[in-house]
Amino acid sequence: MKHALHVTSWLALTVAVFTVPAFASTLPVLQHPNAHELVGPVFVQPFAGLMVVSASDGIGQTEPFFSSLPPGSLPENQVVNILGNFQAFDPLGNPTTFDIAGVMVTNAGKTFTPAFGQFNFAGESSVTFSDALNPLNTTTFSAADFTLAFPFMSDPSLSYSYTLKTTGLPVGSQLIFDDAETGRVPEPTTMLLFGCGLVVLFVARPAAFGVQRFHARECIRAPFDGGFHFKLKRTLPG
Numbered sequence: 001m002k003h004a005l006h007v008t009s010w011l012a013l014t015v016a017v018f019t020v021p022a023f024a025s026t027l028p029v030l031q032h033p034n035a036h037e038l039v040g041p042v043f044v045q046p047f048a049g050l051m052v053v054s055a056s057d058g059i060g061q062t063e064p065f066f067s068s069l070p071p072g073s074l075p076e077n078q079v080v081n082i083l084g085n086f087q088a089f090d091p092l093g094n095p096t097t098f099d100i101a102g103v104m105v106t107n108a109g110k111t112f113t114p115a116f117g118q119f120n121f122a123g124e125s126s127v128t129f130s131d132a133l134n135p136l137n138t139t140t141f142s143a144a145d146f147t148l149a150f151p152f153m154s155d156p157s158l159s160y161s162y163t164l165k166t167t168g169l170p171v172g173s174q175l176i177f178d179d180a181e182t183g184r185v186p187e188p189t190t191m192l193l194f195g196c197g198l199v200v201l202f203v204a205r206p207a208a209f210g211v212q213r214f215h216a217r218e219c220i221r222a223p224f225d226g227g228f229h230f231k232l233k234r235t236l237p238g
Contacts, residue, residue, distance in 0.1 A: 025099050025100065025118060025146045026099055027099070027100060027116070027117050027118050027148070028117050028118065029117055029118045029119075029120050030115060030116060030117030030118060030119065030120060030149050030150070030151075031120055032120070032151075032184075033080055033120075033149075033151060033184040033185065034119075034120035034121070034122040035119070035120065035121050035122040035124050035127050036122045037122075037184055037185045038080060038182050038183065038184060038185070039075060039182070039183050039184060039185045039186075040073065040074045040075055040182055040183030041070075041073050041074075041132035041182065041183075042129045042130065042131065042132055042180055042181070042182040043067075043069055043131055043132055043133065043180070043181045043182070044129050044130065044131040044134075044137040044138060044139050044178070044179070044180050044181075045067075045137070045178070045179040045180075046137055046138075046139050046178045046179075047176060047178065048065060048083075048176070048177055048178065048179045049174060049175070049176050050062040050063055050065055050163075050164065050174070050175045051063050051172065051173070051174055051175075052166060052169045052170065052171055052172065052173040052174075052175070053171065054171060055169075055170060055171050058167060059101050059102075059165050059166070059167060060165065060166040060167070060169045060170070060171065060173070061104075061163055061164070061165055061166070062163050062164045062165075062166065062175060063163065064106070064161040064162065064163050065161060065162055065163070065179065066160075066161045067159070067160055067161065067162075067179075067181060068157075068158065068159040069158035069159070069181060070158070071156055071157060071158055072156075073132075073158065073183075074154075074158065074182070074183035075183050075184075075185075075186050076153070076183075076186050077153055077154045077155065077156055077158060078151065078152075078153055078154075078183050078184045078186070079151065079152055079153070079154050079158070079160070079181060079182075079183065080149065080150075080151045080181070080182050080183060080184050081148075081149065081150050081151070081162065081179065081180075081181050082119055082129075082141065082147060082148070082149050082179075082180045082181075082182070083147065083148040083149075083177045083178070083179055083180075084119070084139070084141035084142075084145060084146070084147035084148070084177060084178055084180075085139065085141065085145065085177055085178045086098075086145075086146060086148075086175065086176070086177045087175070087176040087177070088168075088169060088173060088174070088175055088176075089173060089174045089176075090169070090170065090172075090173050091170060091171070091172030091173055096168065096169070096173070097168055098166050098167060098168040098169045098173075098175070099166065099167045099168060100116075100148055100164060100165065100166060100167075101165040101166060101167050102116070102164075102165035103116045103148075103150045103162055103163070103164060103165070104162060104163045104165070105150070105152055105160055105161070105162045106160060106161045106162070107152070107154050107155055107159070107160035107161075108154075108155040108157070112152075114150045114151060114152040115150060115151060115152075116148065116149065116150035117148075117149065117150075118146065118147060118148065118149070119141065119147040119148065119149035120149070121141075121143040121147075124143065125142070125143050125144075126140050126141060126142045126143060127140070127141050128140040128141075129141075129180040129182070139178035139180060141178070141180075150162075151184055
């Protein structure tokens with residue numbers, strides 16, 4: 001269950017009426033993981049909303065975005081957050097430009113700055129994600145637009161929060177964006193061990209997959225409108 005805060009009705013009206021000015025981010029591209037190095041179920045929160053709640057020396061900070069993913073759903077608890085389709089509004093509700101200056105993640109009582117940068121589309125024109133728990137929640141990120149990515153290793157709970165550091169946004173401004181959370185391809189040796197563990201678990205305890213169905217889902221990458229579409233296939237208990 002993910003919680004996006006402060007998406008108000010007046011802001012929804014503003015989104016419908018105005019077009020946000022284009023901007024060019026100064027962030028470098030995060031080389032890894034790229035669009036071809038993602039694996040596992042995807043969890044999508046469209047139209048997430050965060051308010052800028054403090055600012056110092058030209059750097060704003062948003063309130064936290066809280067996320068709690070199904071434990072055991074991502075290989076090695078490696079989380080990849082991908083944020084895109086950004087819209088920004090000043091305290092009066094006017095569309096405005098901005099940039100991302102940093103990301104702070106809090107997990108297991110520790111706060112840290114993960115590696116972050118513009119998402120590497122690896123030559124794809126777009127990537128589309130569908131939510132593992134609610135397929136009606138989908139989002140498409142375009143290589144032509146600013147898309148932020150930051151990976152990190154979570155503790156086994158897969159419960160965490162993050163805040164964004166911004167430039168160009170005074171206190172009271174709003175950021176609207178789509179949030180996608182998935183995993184990354186493990187190292188080859190680890191991937192082999194992980195795959196063997198799944199085989200053993202399925203042979204020894206097939207009923208477990210009937211209870212924890214998200215454990216038995218896999219992500220399939222298939223061509224979609226010139227980009228790549230991530231969808232989920234459920235493996236039913238045998």
